[in-house]
Amino acid sequence: xxxxxxxxxxxxxxxxxxxxxxxxxxxxxxISADSMQIYQQLDIGTAKVSAAEQAxxxxxxxxxxxxxxxxxxxxxxxxxxxxxxxxxxRGKLPIVVGGTGxxxxxxxxxxxxxxxxxxxxxxAQLQQDLAASDLATQAQRLVELSPEIAKRVDLQNxxxxxxxxxxxxxxxxxxxxxxxxxxEALTLGLxxxxxxxxxxxxxxxDQMVSAGVLTEAQxxxxxxxxxxxxxxxxxxxxxxxxxxxxSDLQTATDLLKRNSRxxxxxxLTYFKHQLDVTWTTANDAANLVDxxxxx
RNA sequence: GGGAGUGUAGCGAAGUCUGGUUAAACGCGACGGACUGUAACUCCGUUCCUUCGGGUUCGUAGGUUCGAAUCCUACCGCUCCCA
Numbered sequence: 001x002x003x004x005x006x007x008x009x010x011x012x013x014x015x016x017x018x019x020x021x022x023x024x025x026x027x028x029x030x031i032s033a034d035s036m037q038i039y040q041q042l043d044i045g046t047a048k049v050s051a052a053e054q055a056x057x058x059x060x061x062x063x064x065x066x067x068x069x070x071x072x073x074x075x076x077x078x079x080x081x082x083x084x085x086x087x088x089x090r091g092k093l094p095i096v097v098g099g100t101g102x103x104x105x106x107x108x109x110x111x112x113x114x115x116x117x118x119x120x121x122x123x124a125q126l127q128q129d130l131a132a133s134d135l136a137t138q139a140q141r142l143v144e145l146s147p148e149i150a151k152r153v154d155l156q157n158x159x160x161x162x163x164x165x166x167x168x169x170x171x172x173x174x175x176x177x178x179x180x181x182x183x184e185a186l187t188l189g190l191x192x193x194x195x196x197x198x199x200x201x202x203x204x205x206d207q208m209v210s211a212g213v214l215t216e217a218q219x220x221x222x223x224x225x226x227x228x229x230x231x232x233x234x235x236x237x238x239x240x241x242x243x244x245x246x247s248d249l250q251t252a253t254d255l256l257k258r259n260s261r262x263x264x265x266x267x268l269t270y271f272k273h274q275l276d277v278t279w280t281t282a283n284d285a286a287n288l289v290d291x292x293x294x295x
Numbered sequence: 296g297g298g299a300g301u302g303u304a305g306c307g308a309a310g311u312c313u314g315g316u317u318a319a320a321c322g323c324g325a326c327g328g329a330c331u332g333u334a335a336c337u338c339c340g341u342u343c344c345u346u347c348g349g350g351u352u353c354g355u356a357g358g359u360u361c362g363a364a365u366c367c368u369a370c371c372g373c374u375c376c377c378a
Binding site: 011034035036045046070071072073074075077099100101102103105106109111149152153154156157158159160163164166167194229232233234235236237258259260261263265266267269270273274 | 325
């Protein structure tokens, strides 16, 4: 089984730096598991690794699509599988680094992305009125359409139901599911005492402002803002109101800090309960990896 | 010194006129949780104390009342205006 190293941790916990450090020590390459660093041009607000850092160690799955594009876990898993195979073929160690727990789980677990196809005609017909109907109706349709999918979705969560519905409706004529590789993973988690982490987050936000996030945010706003998938990114959406003159800089900054803190908590919850993480520090990580590789 | 206002749970802020259905709305902060196709999304819960039976609260001390955050009195603190 292919051995890989995975590094997770809340935002601003130091994942990127650790990833580079480990890659240099163990002849590895980085695969980013980050739903927002996927996007080109969103550099500062996503705390993307710099060009200089990327020159040190090859990074995959960063800057792969324009900021107007949609991207899904399925896209990620497919691309990551390819990248890992390529890295291994060249005799190097794949190191997955990312804060998007969902992506990591999908990569490591056996996320069943090949759900049964629905009838295309029914789909086209239903799509319209479904969007306008209420939650109960949508949930009911989902159950009728694909019990398998419905089973996996929180039917009380409006957005989740709508998305699942879209999946059930649009995914027509999928080719047979290709068997995915399975990996043996050492999943390392980086964490800090809560108050320290919050300090790091607050500082990072201030740095983003002085580094010029506003320019990036303006570009994203011009490209579509909130309507885009990338427009949901924490670190960008908070600036839109300010750029449109309906909020001031201080308010926007505070909001961003708050959202980042809340996000960090959500990440931690996900890592703790959805992944099998070995919690460690940047200093101890190398030893763990060393032992793992030789095992 | 005179006048007006104000004091509510970690913070902000309702409730006071028209006492009870108010351990006290709501927001923030903090904390916990869910998560299989947009996941930096979306959603849920806890936040006076408790041995979970209860207990103690709305600046403080009294009073009225069957019953008070809500009415009365005094006092303390803060804000503003006139001196």
